[in-house]
Amino acid sequence: MPRLRSLLAALALTLPGAVVVTAATTAPAHADECYSWTRNLSSGASGADVAELQVRVAGWAGYGVNMGIDGSYGPQTVAAVRNFQSAHGLGPDGVAGPATYAKIYALQDADCTPAHFSYAEVDGGCGAGGYSGGSVPAAQVKENLKRAMWRAEALRQRMGNVPLTVTSGFRSQACDRQVGGSGTGQHTYGNAIDLVGASFCSLAQNARSNGFGGIYGPGYPGHDDHVHVDIRAGRSWSAPTCGI
Known part of the structure; x- marks a missing residue:
């Protein structure tokens, strides 16, 4: 446009x-219709523009790092920006400037979702659609899904841009119970997506370096045909078949 x-x-x-x-x-x-940065950002900066940057680079913070979106440009954000820059052929100085923003703009759609994932594939399950009936308000569900999708975009890039497909995203509490969940799991917050499209063990193993607090894959009950990743705080990883 x-x-x-x-x-x-x-x-x-x-x-x-x-x-x-x-x-x-x-x-x-x-391609910055959804958000435009107006200043360079580096260590010590703070503000809403830092938080917007963090959403897009959190998947590059490092092995086992589930970076918070707090609007403070600390060491984790510096590392995430450096890794993002390296992954996309930019000089890894840890400073977000025009070249870094240009790459982000190239990777995102006008609704702020990453290029290879969309709200259409992560909205309500069980045939309901939408983002209502979860464990948080619909607006927060959508924000959480956006954050999860950006980390999935980083995972896709790490794996050589192999196409990945979301088989389940947000579920209302009723839907989560209908499919055998607790009714209050990570899917009901919009924190979780289930992925297929590559070796499940490769997905699970690589996801450890892309900002996911929850990873469940082959060998974990009910997860032999997909890999569940989520952005919960803390860490809960289990894919025994894959050595996780």
Whole structure:
């Protein structure tokens, strides 16, 4: 959409009698319709813009690190930005500036979801759709799902951009009970997604380095045909077949 606006503006300048729409000059320059950073960020910075950055790089904080989204640019955020930069061919200085933002813009859609995952594939299960009836309000469910999807995007990149498919995302409490859950599990918060599309053991093993507090895979009851990952605080990993 931003590229289309720019093209139309340029075309208008070349046509006799054309009216130039000045709003086009203020359109986003990149795929940043959902959020634009206006300053460089580095160690010691704080604010809502740091939190937005953390959402997008939390999957790169390191092995076993489930980074909090707290708006404070501390050592974990520095490490996450460095690893993100390295993974995408940028100089790993740990400072978020134009090149880092450009890569983030290229990776995200206008609704702030990452390029290879969408709300459509993680919304309510059991045929219900939507984000209501969970353990937190619908707005928080969607925010949690966005955070989980960005970590899944990092996992996908780590695995060589192998396509991954979500088989289950948010579940209402009623849906969670219907499929045999407790009714209050991580899926009811929007924290969890179930993945297929690659070796399950490879998924589970790599997920340990992409910011997931919960990982359940082959060898854990009911998880031989997918890998469950979630963004809970703390750590609960179990995929015995895979040595986890």
